[in-house]
Amino acid sequence: MRTRFLIPALYIFFLLLPIYWLLNMSFKTTNEILGGFSLWPQNFTLANYAIIFTDPTWYNGYIASIEYVVINTVLSIAVALPAAYAFSRYYFLGDKHLFFWLLTNRMAPAAVFALPFYQLYSAVGLFDTPWAVALAHTLFNVPLAVWILEGFMSGVPKELDETAYVDGYSFWRFFFKIFMPTIAAGIGVAFFFCFMFSWVELLLAKTLTSVAAKPIAALMTKTASTSGYQLGLLAAAGSLTLIPGAVVIYFVRNYIAKGFALGRV
C-alpha cells in the first residue's frame, strides 16, 4: 500500500492544472495568448490586474458580490437556527411535510425561477440591489442551512436543554450562551455551504441585477463584448474570484471533515 498516496496526489494534480492555466493566462497580454501556445508567460505582465483594480466597474463588481453573499449567509443562518432547533427537538403539526417542502426548494432549478424572480423583485422595487440577489438565494440556502443545522442539533442530547432550564436559564439565554457554542462546528459548516452556493450561483444573480449590483463573475462577459475577446483580462478577473473561496476554505478547513462527521453522518 506504499503507492496509496498516489491516488489523491494525482487527483490534486488534475484539479490544479486548469487553475494553473488560468493564472498563467492572467499574466500574459492578450496578444501573447493568441500568439501561440506556451507553458508559462514569456513577457510577464500585471497589466490585466491593473485594469481591474483601477476601473470602478470592475472592482465594484467585486464589492457587489461580497455584499449579497454576506447578506444572504447571515440571513439564511439567522432564520435557519430557530427552525432547525424546532425540527430537532419537537414534533409539530405537519413537520415532516414542511421539511420536505423546504428541501424541494433546494431542488428547484434556477432556470425555472429566473423569469418570475425578475418580475417579483422588479415589482417590489428591489431589482438591481444586493438585497434582491441575497433574498433570491435564500430559496436554496435556507433549506440547506436548516438541513445541516438540524443534523448537528440532533446530535446534542436533550439533557443539555433540560439541565439548563433546571439551572434557571431562560430559553433565549440558554440558546445563545450554551446551545450555539455547542453546535459551533455545525454553524461553521452551514456558513461554508451558504457562502459557497451564493458565491458560485450566477444565473439568478445575473438576472436580478443590471448595473449597480452586477456581480464580478457576471461582469466577465464584458471582456467578450468590448474590443474583441480579451482573454488575459478574462483570466485575471477569473483568478481574482478564486480568492474569497480560498480564504473561506482556509478558515473552515478543520470543520469540513470534522463538521460533516459530527452532523448526520
Added chain:
Amino acid sequence: MTKTVNHKAWLFVLPVVVLVAFNAIIPLMTVVNYSVQESFGDNTFFWAGVRWFEEILNAERFHSALIRSILFTTIILLIEVPLGLVIALAMPRKGPWVSVCLVLMALPLLIPWNVVGAIWNIMALPDIGLLGHGLNSLGWEYNYTRQPFAAWFTIVLMDVWHWTSLVVLLCYAGLVSIPDAYYQAAKIDGARPWAVFRYIQLPKLKYVLTIAILLRFMDSFMIYTEVLVVTGGGPGSATTFLSIDLVKTALGQFDLGPAAAMSLIYFLIILLFSWLFYTLMMRNEAR
C-alpha cells in the same frame, strides 16, 4: 432522541416559512399562471388550457433535451461517485497532509460557475489551450466547437473536475467517523481489505453516499452556466440540456406559456426523483 409534541414550535419555523414562501410560492404561482395562458407582447393574456403542456410533451426538441440531460446525469453519477469513493479511501486520515488535501480539493467547489466555464473554455481551446493543444499533439483531432463528441468529453471532464470533490469530502467525513475499534476487530479476525470495505466501511458510508448521489443528481440535472459558457449548447444542439433549452425559450424568445409549462414538467421530474432518494434516505436513517 425522544422528541416531544409541541405545536408552538411553529413559531420557530415561521421566519423560514415566510421567507421561503415569498421566494417559492409567488414565483411558482406566476409560472402556473403563465403555463395555462397565451401571451401577447402588450400584456394581454388568453386562456390556453393544457395546450402548452401537450405541445411540450409531444415536442421533439423537449424529448431530445430531456434525453441529453438524463444521459449527462447518468454519466456524471457513474464516474464521480466511484471515483470520489476511491479517492476518499486512499486519503490520509491523520497528519499534516489531511488539511492540505481538504483545502486543495475543496477549491473547485468555490469557484463561480461561469468562471469554471471560462477556465475550461481556455483550457480546451484547440490551438492555445493546455487540454486542446495537448490532445491535438497526441494525435486526436480535437475541436470542441465542432465535434459533438469532443464537446461532451469536455463538459464531462469539466464536471468531474468541478464536483468530484464533493463526493470525496462527504465520503471522507463518513470514513473518519468509523471508530478505530472496528478496524482492530477486523484485524483480529484476519479480514482482507475487500472484506473491511464491504462489511465495515460501505455500510457506514451508505448515508453519506445517498446525500452525495442526491446532491449530484439534482445539480447535474440542473446544469446551466458552465455548459453555456463552454459550448453555448452546441455544436448544433448537442449539449443543449433542459435548463439551457428552458432559458432560451423563456428569456430568449419570451415564449412565456411554453416556457412555463416546460418549467413545471422539468420541476416535477426533479421532484419525483428527489422524493424517491429522500424516502430511501429517511428509511436508512430510521434503521
